[in-house]
Amino acid sequence: MASYPTRYSALALLRKGATRSDWPRAWRHHDLRSSYDVVIVGGGLHGLATAYYLARNHDITSVAVLEKAYIGGGGSGRNTAIVRSNYLTPEGSAFYDRSVRLYEGLTEDLNFNIMFEQRGHMTLAHSDASLRTMRWRAEVNKLGGIDSEVIDPAGVKELAPAIDVSDRPRYPILGALWHPPGGIVRHDAVVWGYARGADVAGAHIHQVTEVTGIDVADGRVTGVQTSRGAVAAPVVINCTAGWSTLIADMAGVKLPITTRPLQAAVTVPVQPFLVPVIVSGTLHVYVSQTARGELVFGASVDPFSSYSSRGSLGFTEGLAGHVLELMPGISKMRLLRQWAGLCDMTPDFGPIIGPTPVAGFYVDVGWGTYGFKAGPVAGEQVAAMVANGTVPRLIASFGLERFEQGRLTAEKGAAAVGH
């Protein structure tokens, strides 16, 4: 692994503070070359992680990451930063377990503090059907070596005293799925850490560089057209979200994806009072308290497809009502802001990773509402797939061909609203 020009450390901080010298930029500007070995479309978490692992694990450094705006400005900066691995299917939970383990070592690996706080992740059950699915998930998880267990309302109260476990709410809490390794991350830091790591290893990050076309000849990708000129490349990877079907269309590849906004909101900061991440599928809400003290709320995707990332009053009203069902004590808190991100929804709530009918054109798309938690493992596995020319076992069930073959994954129960 290449060494960094400036390793961040307590000593470096002291030296910079004492001399008051500027920190160098974390990643560099480059001229756009006319050819690269690999072009990655989309400078978000997935694209940058892929560039990083291509260089670090496979010595592939002639890599361009093309970003139409600024890095981390799409889904990577709009998600609610939750990480967990208590999925329903053995394939799903094994995949996300690898991601949690990568996240656990990422601060050291990237020499960049990503502030991963494993405070535990709690999914509330408000019905017998939810409890049944949670027991199922807990047992699948335990067989895969993942810490996951069903707890009762008293256990919920002990871990999160702010939650109302009484019979007062319309949907009283009957229990919860408790997942101690889950938690929250500073999502911008992950993007910046991967960008810095990829840059040091030799990849070029090109911001404000929009891909406007993909060149295909004889069923094989040959390069891309961009707002800054043409770039030849034998491998092009679509790592976009929201716009993934438009990029794939440029190569003549159809994807089973519809774009839906997902809205989120954050309150003003308050004293720490909520340790775990709390999720309620029944109430369509999840909430965590950031290190700064703000409560971050997310919901399910909007009820119709759209490329518009405007928030709506209907969302805020619904969110407030649901949150107060869970935590009536926060009724006086003020919302600071709300926003929306674009989610690529697939029919089976599984991602689409793998080759396409166009040789050399790969996709890492369809991340719905679960792309952030999968960033490290997706980058690692996509890099391995491109470098070795074969699809790794960990992502074998996520290929595009499954939709025409009728082999859909069954993750909806644990992925929809299940952040």
Next chain:
Amino acid sequence: MLVIVCPHCGPRNSNEFTFLGERSTRPAVAATTPAEWRHYLYFKNNAAGEEDERWFHVSGCRRFLDVERDTLTNEIRSVRDVGEAAR
């Protein structure tokens, strides 16, 4: 929230309606292949711009509606009953 002008009920909030997705053509059910059928079920155009959609006015007249909407701006161009011929 969108306001959808229902041809039967007038302007109503979009939460009265169920979004059924973009309109597509169903293959002939007796002649289709499994691959073709799955393509029809799962693959969408996902247009960024003009889209022909079907909505259901579940909390109103309970009629199915054909809606033309711009997915970039959410501007609705037209709403008509599925029984009404295209203009």
